[in-house]
Amino acid sequence: xxxxxxxxRPNESGVITEIHGGKGLLxxxxxxxxxxxxxxxxxxxxxxxxxxxxxxNRSQIALGFRMASNILVDVDRTTQ
Amino acid sequence: xxxxLMGNPNVGKSVIFSRLTGVHVxxxxxxxxxxxxxxxxxxxxxxxAEVIDVPGxxxxxxxxxAEEVAARMLPTGDVIVNVVDATNxxxxxxxxxxxxxxxxxxIIALNLWDDTKHxxxxxxxxxxxxxxxxxxxxxSALTGQGIRDLVKNISEAxxxxxxxxxxxxxxxxxxNIIDQVQRISHRHHTWYERLEDxxxxxxxxxxxxxxxxxxxxxxxxxxxxxxxxxxxxxxxEVFLKPVLLHLSTQMGGTGFFHDVIIGKMIGGxxxxxxxFGLLSSGLYVPFAMVLPYVISFYFVLxxxxxIGYLPRLAILLDTTMHRLGLHGFAIVPTLLGFGxxxxxxxxxRVLESKRERFIAATLVSIAIPCASAQAMIFGLVGPFGxxxxxxxxxxxxxxxxxxxxxxxxxxxxxxxxxxxxxxPYRFPPWRTIFQKLVMRIRSFLIEAVPIILAAVLVIxxxxxxxxxDFIADITAPxxxxxxxxxxxxxxxxxxxxxxxxxxxxxxxxxxxxxxxxVIGSVVxxxxxxxxxxxxVLLKELGLRDFLKSATIMLLSSLAVxxxxxxxx
Numbered sequence: 001x002x003x004x005x006x007x008x009r010p011n012e013s014g015v016i017t018e019i020h021g022g023k024g025l026l027x028x029x030x031x032x033x034x035x036x037x038x039x040x041x042x043x044x045x046x047x048x049x050x051x052x053x054x055x056x057n058r059s060q061i062a063l064g065f066r067m068a069s070n071i072l073v074d075v076d077r078t079t080q
Numbered sequence: 081x082x083x084x085l086m087g088n089p090n091v092g093k094s095v096i097f098s099r100l101t102g103v104h105v106x107x108x109x110x111x112x113x114x115x116x117x118x119x120x121x122x123x124x125x126x127x128x129a130e131v132i133d134v135p136g137x138x139x140x141x142x143x144x145x146a147e148e149v150a151a152r153m154l155p156t157g158d159v160i161v162n163v164v165d166a167t168n169x170x171x172x173x174x175x176x177x178x179x180x181x182x183x184x185x186x187i188i189a190l191n192l193w194d195d196t197k198h199x200x201x202x203x204x205x206x207x208x209x210x211x212x213x214x215x216x217x218x219x220s221a222l223t224g225q226g227i228r229d230l231v232k233n234i235s236e237a238x239x240x241x242x243x244x245x246x247x248x249x250x251x252x253x254x255x256n257i258i259d260q261v262q263r264i265s266h267r268h269h270t271w272y273e274r275l276e277d278x279x280x281x282x283x284x285x286x287x288x289x290x291x292x293x294x295x296x297x298x299x300x301x302x303x304x305x306x307x308x309x310x311x312x313x314x315x316x317e318v319f320l321k322p323v324l325l326h327l328s329t330q331m332g333g334t335g336f337f338h339d340v341i342i343g344k345m346i347g348g349x350x351x352x353x354x355x356f357g358l359l360s361s362g363l364y365v366p367f368a369m370v371l372p373y374v375i376s377f378y379f380v381l382x383x384x385x386x387i388g389y390l391p392r393l394a395i396l397l398d399t400t401m402h403r404l405g406l407h408g409f410a411i412v413p414t415l416l417g418f419g420x421x422x423x424x425x426x427x428x429r430v431l432e433s434k435r436e437r438f439i440a441a442t443l444v445s446i447a448i449p450c451a452s453a454q455a456m457i458f459g460l461v462g463p464f465g466x467x468x469x470x471x472x473x474x475x476x477x478x479x480x481x482x483x484x485x486x487x488x489x490x491x492x493x494x495x496x497x498x499x500x501x502x503x504p505y506r507f508p509p510w511r512t513i514f515q516k517l518v519m520r521i522r523s524f525l526i527e528a529v530p531i532i533l534a535a536v537l538v539i540x541x542x543x544x545x546x547x548x549d550f551i552a553d554i555t556a557p558x559x560x561x562x563x564x565x566x567x568x569x570x571x572x573x574x575x576x577x578x579x580x581x582x583x584x585x586x587x588x589x590x591x592x593x594x595x596x597x598v599i600g601s602v603v604x605x606x607x608x609x610x611x612x613x614x615x616v617l618l619k620e621l622g623l624r625d626f627l628k629s630a631t632i633m634l635l636s637s638l639a640v641x642x643x644x645x646x647x648x
Contacts, residue, residue, distance in 0.1 A: 024143060027247070031143065043280070046399055048399050051395045053280050057168065058167065061499070064398075
């Protein structure tokens with residue numbers, strides 16, 4: 001089942017299924033390789049809805065909590 | 081010939097730039113923007129060529145001002161050197177494909193090549209070259225490996241005439257290419273990869289941040305103080321003073337012009353801090369008090385920047401900074417402010433929106449005491465006991481939070497969310513660090529010094545004409561009534577318009593109680609920036625926002641001072 005990226009626990013991985021947002025945001029995320037079909041691993045998150053750090057390809061990217069909650073991820077069963 | 085260096089941020093583009101060009105590089109602002117870029121010169125097959133270090137970008141469909149500048153610069157180049165991070169080929173190729181869609185001759189510098197081996201990455205360069213249709217040269221800018229090859233092959237740059245594609249199509253093509261050229265074998269984490277992870281996690285990251293910040297402050301104070309004591313002070317005392325004293329006698333030692341140009345004689349001597357003449361304090365303030373800290377701050381900041389630590393600090397502090405209407409990256413100007421508010425206000429340019437720049441600049445000028453203000457706080461309040469120093473700092477910190485939260489509520493708009501890449505730690509070559517340092521100092525001298533001098537001149541004239549005594553007279557009821565300070569300190573507070581530390585120094589002359597010292601220090605720190613910050617603030621914010629900012633400072637310092645007078 002797809003869950004928001006912000007809900008993932010550290011070290012959980014999955015495949016992005018949907019991204020909700022305006023064209024500008026999709027463009028910004030897309031340029032960093034955050035697109036549907038892409039595999040992501042959550043690395044860490046900060047307290048109090050702080051930024052989420054994820055691994056995409058070989059780069060680590062930090063994104064705001066709200067942004068992350070608009071990215072849906074089909075989480076791998078085995079890592080749950 | 082015009083050569084553009086283009087690539088993602090953090091791929092070692094500026095290191096390649098400094099390898100290609102000589103020492104003489106120029107940094108400028110792209111017309112109509114706050115985005116800076118650097119250019120320099122090199123020779124290609126004996127012919128002179130201009131090299132431009134285009135701001136790093138992830139895409140040519142711009143998502144920020146810096147990216148817009150990059151997109152606008154692309155058509156002006158004759159040859160594009162696309163700098164690609166070999167350890168992160170997949171993400172970098174997205175921009176490469178976009179560039180290849182532009183019918184410009186392109187050559188690729190596959191940088192950080194030496195890093196690929198110990199990261200277990202194997203790239204088939206010939207195959208990559210064949211698939212992209214442009215020359216690909218492996219480089220390691222840190223060691224200089226491959227740079228000569230790159231220069232030799234610039235004339236081989238080619239355009240494969242790639243048709244325009246959509247975002248999805250491009251990523252699909254990138255995936256295809258990666259499948260054919262790259263093999264990755266699993267490697268164990270190295271010790272600094274572990275350090276990378278630790279510094280981006282809440283708890284361990286917090287500890288690391290504290291250590292890094294404390295070490296940075298110590299380094300900055302150490303370098304700054306030593307520059308003042310052993311370099312700048314001697315220059316002024318040994319070389320400038322005799323000249324000024326001679327000039328002073330020639331001008332009769334007193335009078336309007338004498339006081340404006342040389343300053344008031346104090347005990348028959350020129351005092352560089354208190355004389356306040358155009359050629360005494362006017363030169364001393366920017367060169368001997370601000371410049372040393374600008375140098376040491378930019379040095380340490382450049383180091384943290386190039387190592388790749390700042391994005392980690394930004395995510396650690398993002399939550400807090402958001403409450404203040406800023407995002408994590410605003411921590412950079414804030415930190416700078418502890419050394420000197422001038423570069424701090426200049427550094428607010430890195431923030432995306434006008435709203436953020438306004439909040440950040442106002443908060444810095446209100447609540448961040450610069451190094452010389454801090455020295456005075458310790459000197460004046462310290463003797464009464466450490467708890468009073470803590471009260472001063474605690475009050476300023478509270479003011480920082482409260483003002484930020486208030487501005488965030490009141491001002492229209494919202495603070496943009498953080499979206500940044502966290503680069504791996506890298507140790508940059510000294511050459512690049514010093515090149516950047518020289519460039520930043522030069523732009524500080526060009527941008528800030530002339531206006532500081534002009535402002536000192538104008539205020540000097542007003543001061544000598546007695547305008548400030550007049551202000552002191554009419555503001556006296558407020559200062560004695562609301563703040564509970566004695567009448568003598570009125571002049572000190574008014575002098576605070578001009579010079580924070582001189583004003584605090586004047587407070588030291590009158591006998592104040594601990595409470596009065598605390599109030600005096602807090603009010604003087606908050607109520608107005610020093611003359612140098614004042615002009616830079618005006619220049620950066622524009623008149624209207626500057627007036628808003630100044631009003632906030634005046635009102636909040638009176639409110640806080642009055643409150644302290646009641647509470648303490």
